[in-house]
Amino acid sequence: MTRSTTLSCACGQFHLEVSGGPFITAECHCSSCRAAAQRLAALPLSRPMTASNGGVPYVLYRKDRVSFPDGTAGLAEFRLSEGAPTRRVVTSCCQTxxxxxxxxxxxxxxxxxxxxxxxxxxxxxxxxxxxxxxGTTLDDSLPSGAMSTAGFYAKLLVAWIAMGFKVPKIEITQKVGA
Structure with a gap:
């Protein structure tokens, strides 16, 4: 039987459920993630987005293993620019x-x-x-570099194959400015 985990926003109005374990966890240091985290920090975020070294820690799941029992009406998206292909999503209730x-x-x-x-x-x-x-120094507690990145992309590909090359859509209508 597949284990599921229910997670909630800081105020408890929004929940999501993940099935099984993540396919990888990664601390991202790209300029886009750091810029978005910096701009979103202007909001009264209820939880931190970044690690102490400025990276953004993520737990990656296939979309078909994430569900929204409360729906997505309580979510708002943020993009670095109007046409940016990447969106960060926070709750509209407490900005988690x-x-x-x-x-x-x-x-x-x-x-x-x-x-x-x-x-x-x-x-x-x-x-x-x-x-x-x-001027930023990263410790050696996590692997990084070309081989780690290649392994990361390999895991993304394996997850996509397991999903039958599907790309589920998540509809979010609210926007947040930062």
Whole structure:
């Protein structure tokens, strides 16, 4: 039997459910994730989006393993620009960061802060460390670099194959400005 986990926003009005385990966890250091986190920090976010080193910790799930029992009406999207292919999604009730979604992506990068500290999956790799700002030092606690990135993309491909190359859509009508 597949284990499922229910996660909620900080105020408890919104829930999502994940089935099974993530296919990977990653701390992203790309300039897009860092810029979005910085701009969204202007909102009264109920949970942090970033790690102490400025990276954004994600728990990645196939879209077909994430459900929204309360629907998506309580979600709002943020894009760095009007035509940006990537959107970050927060709850409209308490501005809990929920996920990042890439246009045409078959997975969701759920913000690790959705999990309580005691059950949060540990990070496995760091990605996009070439975008780390000058003067930022990353410790050696997580693998990073070309081989880690290649493995990351391989896991994305395997997940997509397992989904039969489907790309489920998630309709979100609200927008948030930051």
């Amino acid at each position: 960061p929920v996920f990042t979604e890439f246009s045409g992506g078959h997975w969701l990068s759920l913000f690790a802060a959705m999990w309580p500290d005691e059950t949060r999956p540990p990070m496995q790799i760091r990605t996009q460390t070439g975008d780390v700002p000058a």
